[in-house]
Amino acid sequence: MATAAAAGAHEAHEHAHYTTTGLNHRKIAMWAFIGSECMLFGSLISTYLVYKGRSVVGPFPHEAWTSPTGQVFKPILNIPVTSASTFVLLMSSLFMVLALAAVENKGKPGYEGLLGSSKFWLAATAAAGATFLGFQAYEFTSFVHEGLTIKTNLFGSSFFTLTGFHGTHVAVGVLWLMTMLFIDMKRGLQPKDAINIDIMALYWHFVDVVWIIIFALVYLIK
Numbered sequence: 001m002a003t004a005a006a007a008g009a010h011e012a013h014e015h016a017h018y019t020t021t022g023l024n025h026r027k028i029a030m031w032a033f034i035g036s037e038c039m040l041f042g043s044l045i046s047t048y049l050v051y052k053g054r055s056v057v058g059p060f061p062h063e064a065w066t067s068p069t070g071q072v073f074k075p076i077l078n079i080p081v082t083s084a085s086t087f088v089l090l091m092s093s094l095f096m097v098l099a100l101a102a103v104e105n106k107g108k109p110g111y112e113g114l115l116g117s118s119k120f121w122l123a124a125t126a127a128a129g130a131t132f133l134g135f136q137a138y139e140f141t142s143f144v145h146e147g148l149t150i151k152t153n154l155f156g157s158s159f160f161t162l163t164g165f166h167g168t169h170v171a172v173g174v175l176w177l178m179t180m181l182f183i184d185m186k187r188g189l190q191p192k193d194a195i196n197i198d199i200m201a202l203y204w205h206f207v208d209v210v211w212i213i214i215f216a217l218v219y220l221i222k
Contacts, residue, residue, distance in 0.1 A: 026195065030199045034202065034203070048217070059147055059155075071147075084135065086211065088135070092128035095125040096201045096204050099118050099121035099122045100194065103118045103189045119181060125177055132170055133167060166214060169207050
């Protein structure tokens with residue numbers, strides 16, 4: 001009787017984590033958060049597009065500019081460098097998928113060795129995110145050296161605000177990944193922990209999708 005009661009209580013506890021949609025309530029909360037973030041980034045991207053091409057002084061993103069003092073500014077955006085950082089961030093989404101699969105299928109046939117190492121894939125995802133942030137830090141520093149700051153013109157203000165907010169989201173994701181990696185190294189993540197990785201993956205993929213939009217609108221479309 002005690003065993004049956006304990007099993008019933010455990011089952012009730014498990015069902016308490018799910019909504020009438022059949023999804024975990026924490027996953028629903030993450031989707032709601034992502035919806036609010038869509039509005040945030042939508043407003044930031046819209047602001048950038050409204051001010052695009054309206055700067056009266058340089059540097060400009062895609063055009064060379066000569067200042068009244070005769071100083072020549074080349075187009076500020078470095079497409080090859082940003083393309084490399086974009087590739088790294090997109091690869092991190094693949095690593096995130098593999099990390100989730102490793103946790104969900106831990107101990108199952110076919111998930112031995114590297115493929116089943118959630119520690120490796122979590123570390124790889126965090127490393128890729130940190131590399132992207134390194135690229136962004138390099139880009140921001142080079143822009144400042146070339147005369148573009150958040151106060152220089154409308155492009156600088158909207159660019160640094162938009163990409164800075166995105167970089168902050170990536171930094172939060174990297175810290176989250178490092179926390180889960182620490183837990184994995186401490187006690188080992190099991191299939192029952194997959195929901196935590198799944199929720200983190202939703203956030204990470206959202207950050208990647210937002211960057212694809214930013215990269216296309218800011219860097220590729222003149």
